[in-house]
Amino acid sequence: MTTQIFRDTSTDLNHRAKWWTSRIAIYGVLVVWAIICLFPIYWTITTSFKMAPNVMKGNLIPWVDFTPKWIGWKSLGLSPDTIGAESTVRAEFMKRFWNSAVVSLTSSALAVAIGSLAAYGLSRFSYKFLWMKNADISFFFLSQLILPPVVLALPFLVLYKELALLDTRIGLILLYTLSVLPIVIWIMRDQFGSIPTELEEAALVDGLSIWGAFLTIIMPIALPGMVAAFILSLVLTWNEYFFAALLTSTYANTLPVMVASQTGSQGISWWSMAALSFAAILPLIVIGVVLERYIIKGMAAGAVK
Amino acid sequence: MSNGDLLHVVTNDNISPRRKALGRGIIWGSAALMAVIAALQTLQVTGHGDFGFVNWRPTLYAYCLWATCLCWAQVLLHGEHGKRTLFVLPAALFVVSLTVFPLLFGLLIAFSSWNLSSPDGRQFNGLDNVRQMWADPFYWNAMWNMVIYCAAIVVEYAIAFGLALLLNAEIRARKFFRVAFLLPLMLSPVAVSWMIGKSMLEARYGPLARLGRFLGWDTPSFFGTPDIAKFTIMAMDAWTYIPFMMIMILAGLQAIPKELSEAAKVDGANGWRNFWEITFPLMLPVSITAILIRIIFKLKLADIVITVTSGGPGGATDTVTSFIFREYRDRSNVGYGTLLAMVYLVVIIIGMTILMKLAERWTRPQT
Numbered sequence: 160m161t162t163q164i165f166r167d168t169s170t171d172l173n174h175r176a177k178w179w180t181s182r183i184a185i186y187g188v189l190v191v192w193a194i195i196c197l198f199p200i201y202w203t204i205t206t207s208f209k210m211a212p213n214v215m216k217g218n219l220i221p222w223v224d225f226t227p228k229w230i231g232w233k234s235l236g237l238s239p240d241t242i243g244a245e246s247t248v249r250a251e252f253m254k255r256f257w258n259s260a261v262v263s264l265t266s267s268a269l270a271v272a273i274g275s276l277a278a279y280g281l282s283r284f285s286y287k288f289l290w291m292k293n294a295d296i297s298f299f300f301l302s303q304l305i306l307p308p309v310v311l312a313l314p315f316l317v318l319y320k321e322l323a324l325l326d327t328r329i330g331l332i333l334l335y336t337l338s339v340l341p342i343v344i345w346i347m348r349d350q351f352g353s354i355p356t357e358l359e360e361a362a363l364v365d366g367l368s369i370w371g372a373f374l375t376i377i378m379p380i381a382l383p384g385m386v387a388a389f390i391l392s393l394v395l396t397w398n399e400y401f402f403a404a405l406l407t408s409t410y411a412n413t414l415p416v417m418v419a420s421q422t423g424s425q426g427i428s429w430w431s432m433a434a435l436s437f438a439a440i441l442p443l444i445v446i447g448v449v450l451e452r453y454i455i456k457g458m459a460a461g462a463v464k
Numbered sequence: 465m466s467n468g469d470l471l472h473v474v475t476n477d478n479i480s481p482r483r484k485a486l487g488r489g490i491i492w493g494s495a496a497l498m499a500v501i502a503a504l505q506t507l508q509v510t511g512h513g514d515f516g517f518v519n520w521r522p523t524l525y526a527y528c529l530w531a532t533c534l535c536w537a538q539v540l541l542h543g544e545h546g547k548r549t550l551f552v553l554p555a556a557l558f559v560v561s562l563t564v565f566p567l568l569f570g571l572l573i574a575f576s577s578w579n580l581s582s583p584d585g586r587q588f589n590g591l592d593n594v595r596q597m598w599a600d601p602f603y604w605n606a607m608w609n610m611v612i613y614c615a616a617i618v619v620e621y622a623i624a625f626g627l628a629l630l631l632n633a634e635i636r637a638r639k640f641f642r643v644a645f646l647l648p649l650m651l652s653p654v655a656v657s658w659m660i661g662k663s664m665l666e667a668r669y670g671p672l673a674r675l676g677r678f679l680g681w682d683t684p685s686f687f688g689t690p691d692i693a694k695f696t697i698m699a700m701d702a703w704t705y706i707p708f709m710m711i712m713i714l715a716g717l718q719a720i721p722k723e724l725s726e727a728a729k730v731d732g733a734n735g736w737r738n739f740w741e742i743t744f745p746l747m748l749p750v751s752i753t754a755i756l757i758r759i760i761f762k763l764k765l766a767d768i769v770i771t772v773t774s775g776g777p778g779g780a781t782d783t784v785t786s787f788i789f790r791e792y793r794d795r796s797n798v799g800y801g802t803l804l805a806m807v808y809l810v811v812i813i814i815g816m817t818i819l820m821k822l823a824e825r826w827t828r829p830q831t
Contacts, residue, residue, distance in 0.1 A: 195703070217669050217674050283551075307784075398654075429663060432662075440651045
């Protein structure tokens with residue numbers, strides 16, 4: 160039995176203890192917040208497989224606390240045994256889903272298209288419309304962000320009524336494009352600003368027109384930024400509720416309106432609501448997990464100069 | 465950036481007079497067409513004849529035609545310069561026609577009594593709406609609520625900053641945490657209000673009510689009293705939007721060079737002082753941008769309130785948007801609702817201008 164000769168001094172040990180506590184604290188906070196973020200999603204998924212008594216008892220873990228049943232999904236017509244059969248609820252759901260998809264995809268694409276063009280123009284040329292110079296035009300576009308939707312909602316309601324655009328997808332697409340356009344311009348201006356003008360100069364010398372240079376040289380470089388802007392617009396338009404609730408009634412309803420309209424009548428059947436909510440958020444969860452890089456890029460674009 | 469073109473293009477455009485004439489021709493031609501159609505439609509509406517119009521669509525189509533011609537004519541008239549204008553013009557036309565026109569129209573209806581369900585149609589009623597607004601305690605209550613909701617952003621900001629710092633630290637599974645923290649932002653507020661507001665906060669058997677009881681809160685009710693209800697709405701909104709601020713702050717943190725904090729460490733600054741004297745001041749511009757954008761989003765808050773509490777109890781959770789929404793839904797009074805929205809817009813513009821001026825002063829490098 161020999162005594163240990165080399166050993167940590169008390170300061171070293173102290174240091175290590177401190178390191179461990181800080182590690183534990185950091186991971187503790189991270190895990191707690193991750194639970195706060197993920198638990199509602201988990202709750203929704205599990206609730207969609209519960210039956211009434213399970214909800215009442217507050218069972219949490221499937222197969223341990225309760226046996227999962229397809230009851231919630233059956234009421235949507237999306238469970239394994241009803242997926243083959245005719246279902247009016249599913250038809251309704253698919254219609255809303257389709258509306259949401261068409262409206263959000265089209266308006267995001269439109270916003271990215273005209274928004275990038277405008278951002279490119281503003282980052283390269285100096286304009287003068289009446290008294291407005293470049294900075295004023297940029298500010299004019301970005302200031303649309305401040306405009307609360309409620310200010311436009313009622314005039315649009317009346318105008319759309321006159322134009323027979325109420326309860327149409329086109330009407331929603333126009334408004335959604337308008338509402339995400341400032342964000343797109345904001346992100347894209349930053350993107351184009353970081354691309355050196357020498358690229359176009361070279362292209363122009365080689366005989367391309369300015370639009371040719373934009374389409375063949377600049378756009379491929381700025382594509383990641385455009386994807387980021389597109390995804391961000393997609394998230395915002397997919398989730399939009401206010402305009403959809405005001406301006407659509409039967410034909411062009413989007414998914415959020417359907418989710419909101421389920422509550423209230425004859426008590427809430429938690430399981431089917433959970434199934435519906437989950438189906439509504441699923442596309443975005445997938446996008447969030449797969450394309451997280453782009454979303455972060457998009458949001459970071461304007462923040463850091 | 466505004467001093468001259470960044471991209472110098474020298475072209476010699478030979479624009480023939482005929483081409484110029486064509487350009488002017490299509491602008492004015494389509495404008496005339498639009499004017500004629502609009503005039504005919506106005507005549508029909510005022511009852512001076514029937515031209516078989518069912519709705520105002522023809523005018524809309526004529527407007528679209530005019531807008532297209534305007535864009536096309538830019539190239540015809542100005543050649544290469546016109547092509548440059550073409551980059552900005554579509555977006556500008558789009559925004560102008562979709563905001564300026566409705567806003568002007570909104571001003572018109574703001575000073576009229578217009579119940580969409582009554583057959584009388586629009587009636588100009590001068591300042592009656594203003595008087596009604598002045599005496600409407602619920603509207604001012606909603607305004608005050610917005611102030612409180614905006615004040616909550618300070619707390620959101622603190623949490624977001626803390627989380628961003630943690631994500632920026634040396635941790636494992638960073639990607640997992642980043643995705644997990646980002647997810648709430650992706651979810652639709654309506655689904656969130658169902659998931660959290662209605663289901664998890666259900667007073668009898670929701671998991672959070674259970675947790676509350678477990679922690680010794682006898683009768684957990686999250687929307688019972690005005691204060692608690694307000695707090696719950698704030699918390700739900702914060703849950704959705706904290707990721708947004710977090711990402712922006714994280715981007716800012718990652719742009720700070722590591723050398724700075726290392727130098728501070730060598731100089732003997734501990735973590736706390738390092739944060740307050742290096743990180744926080746450097747993050748000030750990003751923080752202010754994030755907070756300003758967050759305020760803008762906060763001012764639009766409505767979905768959660770409409771679907772979870774519809775303003776209750778007693779208007780305690782009302783936001784201006786949800787209040788106007790119900791004003792329209794319950795009474796379909798377009799005129800009064802529009803006036804309220806216009807007043808809100810004016811207040812927002814004044815408030816944001818002041819805030820932006822202040823922000824500019826704070827972020828200006830101090831010499």
